[in-house]
Amino acid sequence: MRRGTVHAIVGENGAGKSTLMNILYGMYRPDEGTISIDGEPVVLHSPADAIERGIGMVHQHFMLADNFTVLENVVLGSEPRKGPALDFAGARAKIREISRRYGLDVDPDDLLEALGVGDRQRVEILKVLYRGARTLILDEPTAVLVPQEVDELFDALRELKGEGLSIIFISHKLDEVLSVADDITVIRRGTTVATADPRSVTARELAELMVGSELPSPQTTGSTVTDVVELAVEGLSVVDAEGRALLSDIGFEIHRGEVLGIAGVEGNGQAELTEALMGIRPVATGTIHLGTVDITGWSTRRRREAGIGFVPEDRIRQGLLLESPLWENRMLGHQTQPPNSRGPLIDRHAARVDTERIVAEYDVRTPSVDVLASALSGGNQQKLVVGREMSGNPTLLIASHPTRGVDVGAQAAIWDLIRAARREGLAVLLISADLDELIGLSDTISVILRGRFVATVDPHDVTPEQLGSAMTGAQDAA
Amino acid sequence: MNRRRKIILALAAPALAIVFSLGVTALVLVVTGNSPVEVIDKMIESAARPRVQTLIVNSAITYYFAAVAVAVGFKMNLFNIGVDGQYRLAAMLAAAVGGAVVLPAVLHVLLIVVVAVLVGAAWAGIAGLLKVYRGVSEVISTIMLNAIATFLVAYLLQPGVLAETIPGSNNIQTKPIPPSGQVPGLSLIPGSPATVQVYGMIFVAVLVGVAYWFLLSRTRFGFDLRATGASETAAVASGVSVKRMVLASMLISGAVAGLVGMPQLLGASYTYSLDFPAGLGFTGIAIALLGRNHPVGIAFGALLFGFLDNASTALEISGVSPYIVKITQGVIVLSVVIAYEVVRRIAVAAAQRDVGRQLAAGAGNGGAAEVTA
Numbered sequence: 001m002r003r004g005t006v007h008a009i010v011g012e013n014g015a016g017k018s019t020l021m022n023i024l025y026g027m028y029r030p031d032e033g034t035i036s037i038d039g040e041p042v043v044l045h046s047p048a049d050a051i052e053r054g055i056g057m058v059h060q061h062f063m064l065a066d067n068f069t070v071l072e073n074v075v076l077g078s079e080p081r082k083g084p085a086l087d088f089a090g091a092r093a094k095i096r097e098i099s100r101r102y103g104l105d106v107d108p109d110d111l112l113e114a115l116g117v118g119d120r121q122r123v124e125i126l127k128v129l130y131r132g133a134r135t136l137i138l139d140e141p142t143a144v145l146v147p148q149e150v151d152e153l154f155d156a157l158r159e160l161k162g163e164g165l166s167i168i169f170i171s172h173k174l175d176e177v178l179s180v181a182d183d184i185t186v187i188r189r190g191t192t193v194a195t196a197d198p199r200s201v202t203a204r205e206l207a208e209l210m211v212g213s214e215l216p217s218p219q220t221t222g223s224t225v226t227d228v229v230e231l232a233v234e235g236l237s238v239v240d241a242e243g244r245a246l247l248s249d250i251g252f253e254i255h256r257g258e259v260l261g262i263a264g265v266e267g268n269g270q271a272e273l274t275e276a277l278m279g280i281r282p283v284a285t286g287t288i289h290l291g292t293v294d295i296t297g298w299s300t301r302r303r304r305e306a307g308i309g310f311v312p313e314d315r316i317r318q319g320l321l322l323e324s325p326l327w328e329n330r331m332l333g334h335q336t337q338p339p340n341s342r343g344p345l346i347d348r349h350a351a352r353v354d355t356e357r358i359v360a361e362y363d364v365r366t367p368s369v370d371v372l373a374s375a376l377s378g379g380n381q382q383k384l385v386v387g388r389e390m391s392g393n394p395t396l397l398i399a400s401h402p403t404r405g406v407d408v409g410a411q412a413a414i415w416d417l418i419r420a421a422r423r424e425g426l427a428v429l430l431i432s433a434d435l436d437e438l439i440g441l442s443d444t445i446s447v448i449l450r451g452r453f454v455a456t457v458d459p460h461d462v463t464p465e466q467l468g469s470a471m472t473g474a475q476d477a478a
Numbered sequence: 479m480n481r482r483r484k485i486i487l488a489l490a491a492p493a494l495a496i497v498f499s500l501g502v503t504a505l506v507l508v509v510t511g512n513s514p515v516e517v518i519d520k521m522i523e524s525a526a527r528p529r530v531q532t533l534i535v536n537s538a539i540t541y542y543f544a545a546v547a548v549a550v551g552f553k554m555n556l557f558n559i560g561v562d563g564q565y566r567l568a569a570m571l572a573a574a575v576g577g578a579v580v581l582p583a584v585l586h587v588l589l590i591v592v593v594a595v596l597v598g599a600a601w602a603g604i605a606g607l608l609k610v611y612r613g614v615s616e617v618i619s620t621i622m623l624n625a626i627a628t629f630l631v632a633y634l635l636q637p638g639v640l641a642e643t644i645p646g647s648n649n650i651q652t653k654p655i656p657p658s659g660q661v662p663g664l665s666l667i668p669g670s671p672a673t674v675q676v677y678g679m680i681f682v683a684v685l686v687g688v689a690y691w692f693l694l695s696r697t698r699f700g701f702d703l704r705a706t707g708a709s710e711t712a713a714v715a716s717g718v719s720v721k722r723m724v725l726a727s728m729l730i731s732g733a734v735a736g737l738v739g740m741p742q743l744l745g746a747s748y749t750y751s752l753d754f755p756a757g758l759g760f761t762g763i764a765i766a767l768l769g770r771n772h773p774v775g776i777a778f779g780a781l782l783f784g785f786l787d788n789a790s791t792a793l794e795i796s797g798v799s800p801y802i803v804k805i806t807q808g809v810i811v812l813s814v815v816i817a818y819e820v821v822r823r824i825a826v827a828a829a830q831r832d833v834g835r836q837l838a839a840g841a842g843n844g845g846a847a848e849v850t851a
Contacts, residue, residue, distance in 0.1 A: 319712060322709070346696060366833060367836040371829055371833055374829070375829040
């Protein structure tokens with residue numbers, strides 16, 4: 001890759017993107033081959049080595065402390081010293097300087113918890129720049145951003161590029177790759193399969209290079225919405241421990257065969273909504289009906305047994321047992337249902353066999369169902385979770401970001417399965433940060449902002465940009 | 479291949495820990511002017527005697543109950559430090575009941591055991607309730623309950639309350655359990671004198687071990703329990719009621735703890751007196767850690783601690799402080815915790831590398847997407 005450029009790496013889940021990045025960042029050692037920086041071969045033993053060589057990594061999941069200021073977060077781990085004391089004044093000046101030079105627009109004294117997702121990402125970037133990085137690795141940086149924030153990020157990247165920094169950009173979103181990258185490398189199953197010039201290649205061609213098949217589209221074919229209400233929520237409110245409202249007066253209906261999309265910037269009540277529907281979080285007021293039955297007071301297990309599938313927003317925290325084998329993870333959430341158990345006993349054999357079915361149907365890339373969930377790449381973990389929740393013929397699926405981190409091929413498979421289940425009467429509550437997915441799959445879209453439904457739009461005549469404005473509340477101002 | 483590595487890794491940690499702690503013990507021996515070779519020699523020589531072997535097995539039986547009680551809690555990240563108080567209170571009350579009633583042989587034993595199990599469960603259940611309804615850390619509450627149990631036992635073990643003074647001695651004890659409530663010993667180890675027999679409670683220990691294994695790995699309840707231990711948030715999302723699990727596992731843990739005093743009570747002393755063995759609960763914590771909460775691992779851990787305890791008495795004769803084995807035991811526990819964490823990280827990293835390699839190999843063969851199990 002060339003200095004002063006943005007080099008995109010695209011590839012499916014398990015294609016080896018993360019492994020490659022981890023090698024570059026010194027977390028793994030290569031078995032063969034060499035890495036050269038400025039023409040000089042280097043051996044990176046640890047992230048510290050990589051940092052010393054000017055390589056900085058911005059992880060997909062932010063590694064920041066909420067109760068610290070930007071300044072404290074940035075210096076954490078490489079604290080500036082003046083004698084025995086910390087040199088905050090010097091660090092503050094340096095951060096201001098970096099922020100100004102690269103147009104990052106970050107105030108070192110802001111408290112992190114007051115910042116939005118886009119700002120946090122810039123803090124992460126600032127953190128690696130502060131450590132003297134000349135080459136930045138960004139791992140799916142746009143996954144958590146709304147379109148407007150993506151544009152801001154790309155402006156910042158162009159600024160960095162202009163200053164002679166090099167950026168390695170990993171993403172699944174091909175149109176973004178095309179708009180920001182100077183060079184593109186496509187990898188598949190651990191090898192480079194192509195390099196492409198973003199000026200001459202289309203997103204469709206790129207996707208086909210990645211999967212070796214046709215580009216999927218989330219478009220649904222015709223409406224399958226029926227008259228039968230599967231989920232009816234009325235006047236739902238949720239409050240936190242201090243009594244502040246997290247959700248206020250949420251009401252909606254999902255019919256059998258309908259996909260209700262929820263659009264919103266993360267942290268506006270989506271997680272609370274799914275948890276309230278699943279019975280994980282207590283409801284302050286309001287009722288939830290599944291079919292004609294009031295399930296407001298039901299336990300999570302009872303709701304699951306009644307046929308609610310749940311793809312949680314945070315699969316690591318809520319969806320998986322990382323240090324358990326895949327077949328035990330297949331049982332999780334369905335441990336009281338066939339084929340996983342018979343009466344009070346679990347059926348290990350049947351659970352294993354069914355896990356193999358999911359592995360095959362959802363293309364979970366794993367050598368066996370006995371490996372630990374932590375050994376799989378994020379996208380493959382997600383495929384397992386989605387496959388599990390779609391098993392056993394659910395009547396209602398509550399899905400948060402069902403294709404987050406999942407490659408194009410598997411994304412298509414998941415969309416197909418949701419569509420097929422929808423045709424057969426599955427009701428779906430879909431929460432997604434991927435606005436194309438939301439628009440393509442949903443029959444109706446509601447926009448959530450600060451715990452309230454602020455708008456309902458028809459996915460057939462809304463653009464991602466319009467949706468993005470509604471999500472950030474820009475419409476109110478206009 | 480994979481399986482073999484798994485087993486090797488599983489055994490590597492305790493083996494490393496034991497070797498390391500023997501090294502530390504040897505160092506301490508050298509510093510205190512003793513010959514490590516001689517001491518180990520003495521201990522092994524002593525353990526070769528059938529009488530000592532029987533004592534080792536008997537200690538191990540008692541330790542096994544204590545360690546399983548602790549392990550039930552460990553499996554879901556609950557630290558039942560209170561096994562000690564639970565078993566002492568249970569043994570004391572069971573002894574009092576056993577000495578007070580007249581029943582046919584089998585029923586009599588059954589009654590005593592049931593009382594012990596119920597008392598143990600109830601005492602641990604207090605900590606469970608406090609955690610579920612008031613959010614009190616079970617570590618704190620069980621430690622305090624240990625202290626309360628000590629005072630409660632001291633109060634109950636007074637002449638005129640539940641105990642009597644032994645004529646011609648300062649010792650105080652509960653009314654002895656008549657022969658119908660005693661569990662006869664077994665002459666399992668040939669050459670051991672007739673007065674030193676293996677506790678009949680060994681069968682109950684085996685039964686508890688099997689039940690523990692079955693419960694954890696074959697039942698839905700066990701799955702919920704392990705899931706809660708592995709990730710509470712994921713367990714909640716899967717429909718596990720963590721509150722119920724906390725209470726249930728504390729009750730089970732306490733019930734098993736109630737059995738800790740039974741081998742001694744039903745097989746040797748037939749009464750609860752001032753010199754009834756104390757502190758077994760803490761040994762149980764150490765053995766559960768060493769045995770990795772695994773029913774077989776715990777059995778080996780219990781035997782090792784039984785060996786160290788009983789062989790150490792041979793040292794006294796040669797002028798070496800028997801407390802040297804306490805150092806060994808302590809270092810084993812400390813190093814085993816570290817060794818397990820190190821081995822765990824190696825195993826997770828190895829598994830990730832493996833999956834990567836196998837997938838890469840699949841791609842190299844030009845194979846299609848199928849990677850079957």
